[in-house]
Amino acid sequence: MSNKTWSISELAQEFGVTPRTLRFYEDHHILNPIREGQKRIYTHRDRTRLKLALRGKRLGFPLSEICSLIDMYDGPGSTDTQLKTYLDALQKHKSQLLQQKADIEQTLAEIDYQEKQCFALLQHHS
Template sequence: MTTTTEQQTWTIREVAEEFGVTHRTIRHYEDLGLISPERRGQQRVYRRRDRTRLALILRGKRLGFPLEEIRTIIDLYDRPRGKASQLEYVLSQIDERRADLEARRRDLDDALSELDRWEERCREDLAKLS
């Protein structure tokens, strides 16, 4: 970590270690325009804004948001209503994501119940054969 009188900076190695991701992952997000570190020759220099954006990207990924939705959420912060429009959009996306996850959970519960019934029938049939 480098500290200047203006602003603290980090290297790609430091950022990757902090967030538990690979350099390749960070470069991928940079290629997509989700983060934009400063360049000093061949070296990437990350500032607080880049780290904040990376944290939002990784949180969104953990919650199952596609990268384009994450981009929209991040980009909203830079628009006129900034944080308010970003939060309103995130809330609508959370509602959609929650509904999707709850439907998946119901599907998983149904599949597990079916597996339980099938396992029971298999065990009963095996017991009859013994």
């Protein structure tokens, strides 16, 4: 493992986030930088945890689930168990998103229908 460390601005720049984002993840115990006075020093572990947190965010996971998945990755355990837990989380999240997509499509179809009704009524009254 590398002994390389990063400052808050270096890590923020590398991942295209703001220092405020890093402090947010620190407040939620995802990142745990070494402190030298006011200066934060991020380790390889912090960098990996940030990468996982941002991936979870991109996938739309809630913060609580991101935290538990990262902690699982960080803790002891077999890779198979970790992969199965992650796969379960992905499948559950995918199912929720597919349901939301179906709900949105149904709502959009209803809006289309209502729009057509309004246009027809407007034409009729013209």
